[in-house]
Amino acid sequence: MKNILVMGAAGQIGSELVPAMRKIYGNSNVISSDIRTDVSEVLKEGPFEIVDCLDTKKIKDVITKYNIDTVYNLVALLSAVGEQNPQLSWKINVGGLMNLLELSRELKFALFTPSSIGAFGLSTPHDNTPQDTIQRPNSMYGVTKVSGELLCDYYHQKYGIDTRGVRYPGIISNVTPPGGGTTDYAVDIYYKAIQEKKFTCNLKPGTYLDMMYMPDCIRAGIEIMEANPAKLIHRNAFNVAAMSFEPEMIAAEIKKHIPEFTMDYDIDPIRQAIAESWPNKMDDTVAFEEWGWKHEYNLPKMTEDMLNVLSEKLKK
Numbered sequence: 134m135k136n137i138l139v140m141g142a143a144g145q146i147g148s149e150l151v152p153a154m155r156k157i158y159g160n161s162n163v164i165s166s167d168i169r170t171d172v173s174e175v176l177k178e179g180p181f182e183i184v185d186c187l188d189t190k191k192i193k194d195v196i197t198k199y200n201i202d203t204v205y206n207l208v209a210l211l212s213a214v215g216e217q218n219p220q221l222s223w224k225i226n227v228g229g230l231m232n233l234l235e236l237s238r239e240l241k242f243a244l245f246t247p248s249s250i251g252a253f254g255l256s257t258p259h260d261n262t263p264q265d266t267i268q269r270p271n272s273m274y275g276v277t278k279v280s281g282e283l284l285c286d287y288y289h290q291k292y293g294i295d296t297r298g299v300r301y302p303g304i305i306s307n308v309t310p311p312g313g314g315t316t317d318y319a320v321d322i323y324y325k326a327i328q329e330k331k332f333t334c335n336l337k338p339g340t341y342l343d344m345m346y347m348p349d350c351i352r353a354g355i356e357i358m359e360a361n362p363a364k365l366i367h368r369n370a371f372n373v374a375a376m377s378f379e380p381e382m383i384a385a386e387i388k389k390h391i392p393e394f395t396m397d398y399d400i401d402p403i404r405q406a407i408a409e410s411w412p413n414k415m416d417d418t419v420a421f422e423e424w425g426w427k428h429e430y431n432l433p434k435m436t437e438d439m440l441n442v443l444s445e446k447l448k449k
């Protein structure tokens with residue numbers, strides 16, 4: 134049985150990954166942790182610890198206390214907020230990861246670190262972006278993600294650490310909102326569609342990006358760490374895809390359920406520049422070949438679920 138520590142558990146992914154993993158591995162085998170103290174009750178249904186990713190001693194104490202063999206490192210500043218404070222972005226995204234990699238040499242745990250579509254840049258082929266291709270991002274977030282991929286592969290090759298990761302698309306979910314990302318509009322649009330029947334989009338029409346619904350995101354994070362290591366040629370990090378759309382397409386899908394819904398635009402130049410440097414659509418066949426990755430949710434199926442779940446949630 135695994136003993137798992139999730140760092141940054143109060144964020145968008147952690148707040149749903151923790152309960153999902155507790156169902157599989159048992160409540161007391163999944164330790165949630167965050168720098169924040171005001172976390173949801175769900176995270177406290179099993180062990181919860183306050184951990185700062187820059188506090189190596191505290192991380193070591195928690196890993197030792199619970200006999201942790203697998204760490205999910207979900208701590209990160211996202212892309213748009215990273216451009217407001219690039220130095221802090223580097224410190225958290227790479228500094229936090231380096232602390233874990235160094236601890237893994239001594240304590241021998243496996244490490245999952247998500248990478249992102251942000252690990253690509255303008256010179257990357259934008260359509261059917263291959264697994265192995267040019268990675269010259271121009272956002273600090275992207276710089277930290279490419280650095281993270283390289284560091285994780287390095288620690289695997291040099292020290293035999295079991296590091297694995299996926300390049301997540303923009304993640305769409307209905308429990309905890311994302312904060313400071315470029316793909317956040319695709320979450321906000323559902324809330325606004327229900328609450329106000331209208332939405333102002335901060336990316337231009339025609340801006341295609343990879344997106345993924347949270348159930349697929351969680352399954353990818355669990356399945357990659359369960360994958361047979363003998364079959365992994367790649368490790369950090371696998372392209373995983375589910376759907377690709379531009380703002381008009383998600384708006385049209387919402388209109389099928391809420392006919393009076395309207396959308397206009399007020400472009401955020403920072404987010405627009407970042408979005409244009411990212412792939413339109415990644416090719417994830419290598420993830421399928423090496424560990425069987427397959428998405429379940431497309432845009433229509435996700436939209437139906439998002440609107441159902443959020444309509445109930447926002448009534449309360």
Ligand code: SER
Nearest residue numbers: 211212249314315316
């Ligand atoms: N969703 C992230 C962002 O927009 C990308 O990984 O920053």
